[in-house]
Amino acid sequence: AQSVTQLGSHVSVSEGALVLLRCNYSSSVPPYLFWYVQYPNQGLQLLLKYTTGATLVKGINGFEAEFKKSETSFHLTKPSAHMSDAAEYFCAVSMDYKLSFGAGTTVTVRA
Amino acid sequence: DVKVTQSSRYLVKRTGEKVFLECVQDMDHENMFWYRQDPGLGLRLIYFSYDVKMKEKGDIPEGYSVSREKKERFSLILESASTNQTSMYLCASSFGQGADNSPLHFGNGTRLTVT
Secondary structure (H helix, E strand, O other): OOEEEEEOOEEEEEOOOOEEEEEEEEOOOOOEEEEEEEOOOOOEEEEEEEOOOOOEEEOHHHOEEEEEHHHOEEEEEEOOOOHHHOEEEEEEEEEOOEEEEOOOEEEEEEO | OOOEEEOOOEEEEOOOOOEEEOEEEOOOOOEEEEEEEEOOOEEEEEEEEOOOOOOEEOOOOOOEEEEEEEOOEEEEEEOOOOHHHOEEEEEEEEOOOOOOOOOOEEOOOEEEEEO
């Protein structure tokens, strides 16, 4: 069975600072990996996904994530936070046609 | 753009009532999913379907059932609502018969309160 661990349920950053959200997965084979974002009172939107190939994946809104097989990690970063990045972020892993989600990390951005 | 529409944004029901949550997608997607979202627990899969009239149990199917009579519609049924089913329910769809790398497209959710 797949599991996804997101380290830190809340992250607070200053506007313009680096955003780093951590995600580790458990899998015996390289899975498909996703990051989703949920803005207040909305459903989830896809930020980016890793399937195969390049280990650095670029997504929307300036986010990117790096797949590290040796560390079973898929951390999400953005070099410079914007107020509009305040949201909840979910890491997810797909296998056997099902998507398993982490518990989520809420990002607040301080002016 | 893919649109996944959930029929109700907010719903309040009484304990013991039968509750129907409806979801419709307009992109001819094969796969459809029902998740519930609770603080600190993320999203947990209740049921999914990768074809009409087919359904598979997810991680927390107890107390729920589903129906998929048409490709575009996936209904979640709470046979006898209980207070521990108070939650945000999210419907999603994706392309491809059982494709692992297809991203999910989500509806805006139905916040169900059972009193």
